[in-house]
Amino acid sequence: MFAQTRKKADPLDQPPSHLGPALKVTGVLDMDGDLYVHGAVLGRINATRVILAPEASIDGDIVARDVHIEGHVNGRIFALNVTVESTATVTGRIFHNTLAVARGARIDGRMPWRPPSYFDTLTQLPEIRL
Amino acid sequence: MTTIFTRNDKGSEPILAGNTPAAEKSDAAPGSQNALPTDPLKHSLASAQALTSTASAPRGVSVISRALKITGQLESSEDIQIEGLVEGDVRAVTVRVGPDARVHGTVSGDEVELAGTVDGKIEAKKVVLTSSAHMTGDVVHQDISIQSGAYISGNLIPDYGKSESNVQPIKAMVE
Secondary structure, eight states, X not given: OTTSOOOTTHHHHSOOXXXXXXXXXXXXXXXXXXXXXXXXXXXXXXXXXXXXXXTOEEESOEEEEEEEESSEEESOEEEEEEEEOTTOEEESXXXXXXXXXXXXXXXXXXXXXXXXXXXXXXXXHHHHHO | OOOTTTTXXXXXXXXXXXXXXXXHHHHHHHHHHHOOOOHHHHHTTTSHHIIIIITOOSTTEEEEOTTEEEEEEEEESSEEXXXXXXXXXXXXXXXXXXXXXXXEEEXXXXXXXXXSEEEEEEEEEEEEEOTTOEEEEEEEOSEEEEOTTOEXXXXXXXXXXXXXXXXXXXXXXXX
């Protein structure tokens, strides 16, 4: 899980996962390392880093350390560092510690700031409030 | 003269360019607390394409790496390579289940190549069970190849495409 304190290099040593543009996943994705999404996900994503390509479409919550969004997200985002690119469309709250939004991005929702400690205890949160 | 439009100009313009004192200052505070290697993501706001396209897998192939666990269904009109753990059904054109991968559920497609473990069912036109394959459940196929060493516990049913409802060609399902 994301919340565990791991050694620095550990999760990113794992080979990344790629979900292709034609792939549709319904369910929970639990990952140590980078997750590249080009397709559609209906459900929760849990990873160290999540990179959403412009054609990606997520319906559900994202819990990660870093989230990079170029596609569509409908759901909550819990991440220490969030980057929203100009092609992105986000509907839902973005719980973040550091946030970068590019000009042109569409965001509909609140963007609450949280201290880093908030993200360490995140394990229980999404389940409770889902 | 300072107005609401000009007072931040010093800071805001270079931010768009990417690497500036202002941008680094805002990144530095949380960065020092976490001390985690987030550089690729930080710099990508200016060069977004680099992050997604250079690091991208070959187009059209989905890779479920060994660190990924999926609980649920996967459906694709392209190929899927599974190295991780899937609890649920997988449906694609070509499905490759790698040596350390595990799938609990039905794997279906035009072609299924199994080198790992499947606990459930395989439905495919062409099925390849390599020497490290571990298959528990039925295999519905039209054309099967089994290497020496493969473990199979279940029935081999050469009925793919013949029997009525449950086995449908992948193209009809996706699209």
